[in-house]
Amino acid sequence: MTAAAGQEEQLWSRCAGCASLLYRKRLRRNLDVCPECGEHSRLGAPERLRQLVDPGSLRLLPDRIPEADPLNFVDVLPYPHRLTAARAATGLPEAVLCGTATIGGHPAALAVMDFRFLGGSLGAAVGELITRTAERALDDRVPLILVTASGGARMQEGALSLMQMATVSQAIAALREAGLLTVSVLTDPTYGGVAASFATNTDLVLAESGARMGFAGPRVIRQITGRALPEGFQTADFLLRHGQVDMVVQRRSLRGRLAALLAAARTGRPARASVPRQEPARHHERLVDAVPPAVADGQRPPTAAADDGTQPAVRDAWDTVRTARHPGRPTTLDYLDSVFDGFVELHGDRLGGDCPAIVGGIARLAGRHVMVIGHQKGHTTADLVARNFGMASPAGHRKALRLMRLAARLGLPVVTLIDTPGADPGISAEEQGQAAAIAENILTLTVLPTPVVTVITGEGGSGGALALGVADRVLMLQHAVYSVISPEGCAAILWPDRSAAPQAARALRLTAPDLCRLGVVDEIVPEPATAAHDDPAETARRLRAALLANLLPLLDVPPAMLVRLRRQRFRRFGATRAGNQAGAR
Ligand SMILES: [Zn+2]
DSSP: OOOOSOTTOOSEEEOTTTOOEEEHHHHHHTTTBOTTTOOBOOOOHHHHHHHHSOTTOOEEOOOOOOOOOTTOOBSSSBHHHHHHHHHHHHSOSSSEEEEEEEETTEEEEEEEEOTTTGGGOBOHHHHHHHHHHHHHHHHHTOOEEEEEEESSBOGGGHHHHHHHHHHHHHHHHHHHHTTOOEEEEEEEEEEHHHHTTTTTSSSEEEEETTOBEESSOHHHHHHHHOOOOOTTTTBHHHHHHTTOOSEEEOHHHHHHHHHHHHHHHHHTOOSOOOOOOOOOGGGGHHHHHHSOOOOOTTSOOOBOOOTTOOOOOOOOHHHHHHHHTOTTSOOHHHHHHHTSEEEEEOOOOSSSOOOTTEEEEEEEETTEEEEEEEEOOOSSHHHHHHTGGGOOOHHHHHHHHHHHHHHHHHTOOEEEEEEESSSOOOHHHHHTTHHHHHHHHHHHHHHOSSOEEEEEEEEEEHHHHHTTTOOSEEEEETTOEEESSOHHHHHHHHSSSGGGHHHHHHHTTOBHHHHHHTTSOSEEEOOOSSOGGGOHHHHHHHHHHHHHHHHHHHHTSOHHHHHHHHHHHHHHHHIIIIIHHHHHO
16 A cells, blocks of 8 residues: 655644644654654554564555445545545545554554544545454454554445444454454544444443544534533543543553563463354344345335225425424323333443433233333423433433343343434533443444344434444334434535525435335334324334334344344445455455
8 A cells, every 4th residue: 555645745844733833753753752742643543563563573454445435425426436535645545544563562453544534534445445344353363553643434424324333343253252352543533423333332441542533523512512511622632531531641652561561461362172163054044034134235225014905105305304303202101001001110320320312121022021111301491401402412322231241141022112212412421421421332233142223203313323323133214314424414514504494404415214124223113194293102012012023033042143244234234345355356
């Protein structure tokens, strides 16, 4: 691969920290850390790798990236134009560079993100490359090191970019199971979907000096809360103080620290266990058949049959967004009353909180016990405020995690009902580790040895939705939406102003038929005309039928098989395109 851009470096550069004028060569010799004030400037992936690994030890993994524009996404520019520009500007094929190398003589697999490439955003290709690196680590039985630098998920790939959070997380889970060390090194900046997945669900999390990490970005938090942010908010030292990272490391010490950790992992490594590898597909084809796969491209999305046989008219994506947010729309507690029987609510995360935006507990579905966990909104302003508009805090995610694990221990299937604009983007949510809380839920769902069926009932907002949404079967009510970012948020970033939200809603492919076509959703639950809020009883009846039809076949699948099939489901989002390419090599 060609060297990174920036070849025509100027001779001098001004420090962003202290404004000193610095001789570039001297700055580079000092690892791009200002000798005057210690400011760590951002590094591209090639330079980062050069600094971290033993000279001559790096072997890049194949990085040929297929062209991917699954949504045919156009804002003011078509997405392929943005990709081409990013490639020209960085000399990189994508926003991550992956390889194997030694550090202090210890072998490791590394994936290093590059913020210069579309803000280090996580798309299907990036997710695929990091996943392959993790799989390489598993094959070679070496630790995995992830160096993160990202603004979050890549909006131009919609929900498919969201799915990458699960794909990479389950690869990390496989390394956990194999007793192999995973380390993430947070560099500046690490936000959004990357923060809420593989940046924080590794065994060890190191933060480089000067790095900032969080679920929600400071601008968003200020806008939403209207509050000034505390001094040093989301900085490495803040993260250390709030228990979110193992250590803060100066750039010049990073390589030595990693070498020491790799040495310890090597010493303590258990005798090579017979970790079951993925078996060839043939063995469980029958079960794959029993659990119907999502439709192939171009086919009509499967829809649970409505008794009246009506096929509702197609409506505009923006209308669907408004329907999904309708205050009369049935909530999780409504469904617990109408679809399920005998709900016993369980409270608390056992760590100091009970989040009202998530409700959960044991209930019966047609006589069978299940664990139901869902976001709770409300029908009145007072309800909505009391439930924080269905935006879960870290305590809410940890309560959900506790209930998922409890369900697995009790052998109860899990049903999750998703209806959230997104995870709580507040100051205290960040202090309490929102990103890591979401990341841990995602990873846990990829290994949970009990059936999981998810229904997106209203708004499926980003990482907060995925924290309950890594399931064997993902259902969606007809007028629900599921998106990596709100249309308003997307419009504010990619269009000149927020009034482009309706266009953004269309570009994001966030409706149930779109997501069925993309394989993100397995089945659409039809709503009565005109929508769920007009006939909640009929909606409940249809939801109950769809839940039973999807849950019952899963009950006979052995847990290990279930987990394997779930992982196949979430492995295919990057693999479908990138994997085909790999097969052609
Ligand atoms: Zn300086």
